[in-house]
Amino acid sequence: MESKALIDEIAKKMERSTEDISKLLDGFVATLEERCGDLDSVAIPGFGTFEAKKKTERVTVNPSTGKKMLVPPKIILTFKPSALLKSKLR
Amino acid sequence: MNIKMTFPELVDAVSAATQSPKRVSEIFLKELFMTIADALRNGENVKVRNLGLFKLTNVEARKSVNVNTGEEMEIPSHRKVTFVPDKALADAINTPFASFDTVVLDDALSEDELKLMAKVEDFDEEYEAENKEVKPIAEHVAEENEPKVVPPVFRPRVIEEVQEEALEEHQEEGPEEPVNDIGKESEPTDAISQESDKIENDEQIQQIKEEQVNIDEQPSVASNIGSGTSEDEDYCIPEDDDEEYVNESNDSEAPKHDGSFTRGFIWGALTMFVLYLVVGGGYFLYQHVKNQEIIDTALGVDSVVAENDIATLDDVDEVEEADKAVKISESVEKVAPASEADAQPAVKAERPTLRYDTVTSTKFLTKIAYKHYGNSDFWVYIYEENRAKIKNPNTIAPGTVVVVPPAEKYGIDKNSKESLRAARKKIQEIESGK
Numbered sequence: 001m002e003s004k005a006l007i008d009e010i011a012k013k014m015e016r017s018t019e020d021i022s023k024l025l026d027g028f029v030a031t032l033e034e035r036c037g038d039l040d041s042v043a044i045p046g047f048g049t050f051e052a053k054k055k056t057e058r059v060t061v062n063p064s065t066g067k068k069m070l071v072p073p074k075i076i077l078t079f080k081p082s083a084l085l086k087s088k089l090r
Numbered sequence: 091m092n093i094k095m096t097f098p099e100l101v102d103a104v105s106a107a108t109q110s111p112k113r114v115s116e117i118f119l120k121e122l123f124m125t126i127a128d129a130l131r132n133g134e135n136v137k138v139r140n141l142g143l144f145k146l147t148n149v150e151a152r153k154s155v156n157v158n159t160g161e162e163m164e165i166p167s168h169r170k171v172t173f174v175p176d177k178a179l180a181d182a183i184n185t186p187f188a189s190f191d192t193v194v195l196d197d198a199l200s201e202d203e204l205k206l207m208a209k210v211e212d213f214d215e216e217y218e219a220e221n222k223e224v225k226p227i228a229e230h231v232a233e234e235n236e237p238k239v240v241p242p243v244f245r246p247r248v249i250e251e252v253q254e255e256a257l258e259e260h261q262e263e264g265p266e267e268p269v270n271d272i273g274k275e276s277e278p279t280d281a282i283s284q285e286s287d288k289i290e291n292d293e294q295i296q297q298i299k300e301e302q303v304n305i306d307e308q309p310s311v312a313s314n315i316g317s318g319t320s321e322d323e324d325y326c327i328p329e330d331d332d333e334e335y336v337n338e339s340n341d342s343e344a345p346k347h348d349g350s351f352t353r354g355f356i357w358g359a360l361t362m363f364v365l366y367l368v369v370g371g372g373y374f375l376y377q378h379v380k381n382q383e384i385i386d387t388a389l390g391v392d393s394v395v396a397e398n399d400i401a402t403l404d405d406v407d408e409v410e411e412a413d414k415a416v417k418i419s420e421s422v423e424k425v426a427p428a429s430e431a432d433a434q435p436a437v438k439a440e441r442p443t444l445r446y447d448t449v450t451s452t453k454f455l456t457k458i459a460y461k462h463y464g465n466s467d468f469w470v471y472i473y474e475e476n477r478a479k480i481k482n483p484n485t486i487a488p489g490t491v492v493v494v495p496p497a498e499k500y501g502i503d504k505n506s507k508e509s510l511r512a513a514r515k516k517i518q519e520i521e522s523g524k
Contacts, residue, residue, distance in 0.1 A: 072190030
């Protein structure tokens with residue numbers, strides 16, 4: 001399902017314009033970005049948790065060339081599905 | 091950091107960001123995730139604009155062993171969802187480390203790296219040693235100049251010097267030194283002395299001597315100016331007293347630390363002790379002078395009354411003398427507040443407004459922050475306050491004494507989310523600045 005179809009479906013269910021819905025979606029993404037930028041996590045009941053995690057730098061070896069590479073530290077956004085979502089998918 | 095945002099908070103934040111009613115954003119969020127979950131259940135991948143892709147993957151059946159019973163079992167094949175964040179969102183979250191790139195290392199570099207690390211360790215040790223020598227001492231002995239520089243080996247001599255100086259000081263400045271305690275403590279003794287003057291006028295000369303002795307002893311009992319007893323003892327401070335004082339303060343304020351800090355603390359305690367002696371000595375001397383004057387005045391007035399009939403010329407002289415005495419005592423009192431403002435509050439003001447704590451190998455800024463403010467995230471303010479001393483908040487030499495700023499200065503409130511948020515923002519800034 002593409003983003004447009006998703007927005008249309010929500011708009012239909014809520015009986016609101018797609019503009020409103022995309023605005024709300026942008027608001028949610030902005031909130032998520034802000035919170036996860038602070039390394040906080042955002043929990044959505046029955047769905048899962050969005051969490052920012054810091055990965056430390058590490059040295060890897062390129063298997064084809066055999067060169068060592070220093071991979072810098074980074075913060076990544078992870079999603080951990082809740083037990084409810086997992087059981088739905090089984 | 092590591093705070094979980096709950097659904098109601100998320101609703102509030104979204105409605106604030108989009109200026110829409112809370113009810114609308116709540117329904118929207120529920121619908122959004124319900125729709126995504128439904129689509130996933132129907133076997134569809136869901137791509138959300140700006141957010142990312144929720145992708146279904148198949149997990150094949152595999153055999154496993156029940157850890158408790160040791161029974162073999164098979165985990166059936168199932169689907170699971172993975173999330174791949176949108177590029178823009180991932181980059182936005184990674185901004186603190188965005189400037190780094192993957193670096194290709196030479197094969198030979200591993201040894202160099204080791205050397206580099208060794209150098210860094212050396213530097214750390216040097217830094218630590220430096221700190222141990224100077225910082226804890228400097229912190230506590232801010233008012234006294236000598237002990238700051240002098241290494242611990244010369245300690246006994248320095249103490250003597252300081253004491254001698256202190257003595258000279260209160261011999262010279264004695265009359266001007268007195269403390270605001272005089273207002274309270276000298277009243278009873280004054281009253282007593284004046285009364286006794288009036289009653290026992292005849293034995294004046296003897297009386298004066300007796301009273302001097304009395305006053306020497308009285309304040310030492312009544313006053314709480316530490317263990318200073320009489321003037322003679324100022325010359326040779328009893329060792330026991332000294333040690334007791336140090337031990338006491340050690341026990342109460344700094345339960346565990348390394349040797350260098352103990353030394354620093356001893357210096358601080360000794361300085362306080364010496365200051366108390368100076369103040370106390372000044373107080374005694376002032377008592378002498380004042381009492382002398384009171385007696386003089388009393389003497390003058392009394393003798394005026396007594397000799398009034400006999401000689402009128404003498405009378406005038408006597409009155410003048412008495413006036414002078416009164417003026418002198420007045421001027422002494424005028425000088426007193428000025429010097430008292432320098433001496434006493436300087437000693438006292440240090441404690442209630444600024445608190446200190448020590449970084450040890452097990453107690454970092456976070457622990458200190460938790461102890462004083464109730465939340466470890468507020469360490470950033472302690473760091474802020476001690477920027478001059480702490481170059482890198484991650485590597486602080488054990489024994490470093492830090493100033494703990496009062497909570498009001500930075501609006502620290504462990505129950506306020508705003509305050510916590512501000513502190514975390516600051517941490518982020520510091521980390522990204524490094």
